[in-house]
Amino acid sequence: MLDRDGDYWTIVPNRERHAYRIGDVPMGSREVTTVTIGKEDQHWSRALTLPSLVELTLHEPTHEQLAAIGELRSVKRLRVTHAKVKTIEFIRGLTAVEELVLEYVSGFTDLSPLQSLPRLRALHIENLRRVVDFSGLSGVENLRYLAINGTLDWKQPIDNFKFLRGLPMLEVLCLWQMITKQAYPALLPALSLKKLKKLKLHSSYLATAEYALLEEGLRGVEGAEWGPHHTVAYRYIALPPTDIRAHLPADVIRAKYPEVTVRFDGKREIEDPDSRWIEFTGKGERAVKLNSATAETRCREYVARYAALKQEARRLIDQRNGLDT
Template identity: 65%
Template sequence: MRHHFGDLLDREGGYWTVVPNRERYAYRIGDVPAGSPEITIVTIGKGDVNWSRALTLPNLEELTLHEPTPEQLLAVRGLRTVKRLRITHARPRNLDFIGSMDGIEELVLEYVSGFNDLGPLQGLKRLRALHIENLRRVSDFSGLAGVTNLKYLAVYGTTDWKQPIADFEFLRGLPQLEVLAMWEVICRAPYPAFLPALSLGNLKKVRVHGSYFATEEYALLEEGLKGVEGTDWGPYRTVAYSHPELPHDDVRAHLPEEVIRSNHPEVTVRYDGRRTIEDPDSRWIEFTGKAARRFKASSADVEAKCRAQSERYSSMKEEARALISSRQAG
């Protein structure tokens, strides 16, 4: 699956200032003069003849490496002014070159598949936001423990390949984390795999779909992270599988995006700008948890099944409370 160039970064909270993915080509190095003090953002890749001019820009703050060559990856390690770095479609053997770029505050790694050790990122003492997407050789995330100023972490797979995560012990080494986001991921660690997440005293938001982990894990997070946004999965959810685009004569199709977010939660703004809304006839009830059951929302016995699931989920939450209490007492 090739990269979609959609902007998957959560822009709320001020964690990200890097330009949206789809705007990267507007900053291609092209004929930018060597040493130009006006240039602060640039994109380079294997097709750029003048790519080395990026190394001469005294005020360069943001760099995108799009399908970079090995030579380009090694050359940027000396750039100390760069605060925002995005790397897409690359196969470096290791991340040592990033570890020496100690000015980085925001880092995006998309489809970077040649390495398996995240340890070099511990050298980025100013790193506050990290988005990892489709790292084919990474499953051990223990190298992130020690990136002590990290506030935002997103670990993403894709619809055709789930990002493996060996366990969540590394979360204990991220004391400042405020946002934890995961999409299309898989973890085979046994329950209670998410126990380390309960140590995140500064956590404000969790973005995790309700179908990735065992149902007990969600009950544990609900009990252990009360008050954290996004930890209210509950025993089941209603999902629509059809989202038609709003017709042109619908006023919501033309409202500013910020107005849509504030006043029209029923409308979704896609990364390409399309406005869509749920088709009520396509709604299903999905139980929380990996491989959990689902039923058509219009099924005759759906209410009884939902009640039974709610009772099971309540029991799981009760067990989670007991587990948390016993760990705190110990």
């Protein structure tokens, strides 16, 4: 789930974390730089004696383990997964942390302890069940990458986006499986992100007017152009053996044949033309099948509506800029 473009993330991939279990690592080892500990590890306290430790994963940690890590002032990369805590105060002492992942950490509501991490540049939050108010992130002034994620079976609620005004260095913003009940223009604070380079946001999470606002206000930002609609395929079919693209190297496929998808097992697939639909930008907007008799009319009407929303957004932005000056 981490966007590893750029220099935001150097933490080991999540699937590799168990390769670094504390196991029989000797106390005081100067060679060990990366460790994973959890409730099953009898010798977890040895991690506290490692002078070169820069990366730590706490997987299903105990409260004792969480309380103890405040002593690890050398740790730059921290991942906490599957933990139940009433507070994340244990994080305040880790002032060297630059990359932080919190996955399935439940029970707490306040993110303000993160303001005590002056070097924090990348933060990935996933499935924080009780967090709704993200104002605690405001003031993490050196944060350059922020991902706030729900999951396929649970959408992360965000009560408002005012906290974005307190992240002046933010370059990448990822919002996945999230919801908000705040009325338009909820995403107006995102327009204050003057250093933003990339926005990752699906076209079905927010009201249509929010996407029009972001397109107008974040021109030039990668990922901030949805347009009124796009075409998607709901099914894929395998390339037949007689198709030359079924035998070309994967790097050639990716460079010259973008219509072909190379699966993890090497299989090559293309879109099933009978499964292509037109999806309209915005939450709750109904899709139409590409070859439907009403598709052309629906698209024409939606294009006009989207253009009007962008004009409205431009007036709002110009009014906002006038007030700022």
